[in-house]
Amino acid sequence: FAMLSIVALAACLTSAAAAQAVPYYDPRLTGGSMLTLQNEPLNMIISGLSSPDVLTIRGIVNFGNALGYGDDCLGIHLGGPQAANLGDGNGLVNQTQMMREDYGNTPIGTCLETLMGGNHYRVFPQNGSKANSGALFLAASKEDPITEQHNIVPNGYDIGRDQVVSDATGGIVSFSGVDYTTTVEYVSGLLTPGAEGINHNISIDGRTAILTVTASTVNSGLDCKGSSLCGTLNVASCDAARDKLVPTTIYRTDG
Structure with missing residues (x-):
């Protein structure tokens, strides 16, 4: 009887864990929105079924670096941040x-x-207790130069989304010892097509790109610098990394 209870408990825990593994939760169903407070569309979602290492800030930055994107210029953000309610x-x-x-x-x-x-x-x-999918909602767009006050270009929301999707799904991309493979599915119905209620009155096609990103270390992680995957190397990898060390003698010249 005790053994059956343990098996039943394990099955319940496994079932609960599986139930939590979802690509994302629709923010609108729990009081959220698919638009930012500034009315820009959340037109991309990094699925909660992606590799866990991608779904951290460190991980999404490294993934972005692999796609050809980086942090704000010298870490300085000249515009105000936007806010979103993801219903979580x-x-x-x-x-x-x-x-x-x-x-x-x-x-x-x-x-x-x-x-x-x-x-x-x-x-x-999207990580609150009401809808903790672990997914990352992205608001992508293409903007004008600073001389044009960084306005969004015509059709800039769809263009911005499509460029990121193209960068991500064109094949394996890599950065700092991590390979990324990405698949995409387009979902209609989360966003309303057209320009009504959209910032700058720019029309959108209403499609949301759902990206599922799989991350893996390169060369057993020996060159890994930019991901939490670096902390999961096995003993063999650590031994191999140690074998790459070159003995160095440092001479002081200050007497």
């Missing part, structure tokens, strides 16, 4: 990350995006 019980929450097109130069290329315009996306995690 956290209410309105400011974006946790802004990623800008880096023009091929991860450290400073986003400064060019600030000046010249280009693609960017804002990141909002």
Whole structure:
């Protein structure tokens, strides 16, 4: 009887864990919105079924780096952050990350995006107790240069979304020792097509791109720098990394 109880308990726990594994929860069903407070569409979702390491701030930044996006210019965000209510019980929450097109130069290329315009996306995690999918909701768009006050280009929300999708699904992308493989599914019905209620009165096609991202270390993680995957190396990998160390002698010249 005791053994049966243990088996039943394990089955319940497994069932509960499986029930929590969802791509995302529709924010509108629990008082949230698929628009930011500033009425920009949340037109992309990094699915909660993605590798867990992708669904952290550190992980989404590394994934963005692999796609050719980086943090704000020198870490300075010149515009105000946007906020979103994802219906997870956290209410309105400011974006946790802004990623800008880096023009091929991860450290400073986003400064060019600030000046010249280009693609960017804002990141909002759905992690409150009412709807804890772990998914990341993204508001992607393409903007004008700073001389045009960074306005969104015509059709800029759909263009911004489609560019990120293209960057992510064109094949394996890598950064800091992590490979990423991404699949996409487009969902209709979360956003209403048209321009009504959309910031800058820019029309959208109403489609939301659901990205499922799988991450894996490269070369057993020996070159891994930018992901929490780095902390999961097995003993063999650590031994291999140690074997790569080169003995070095340091001489002091200050007497």
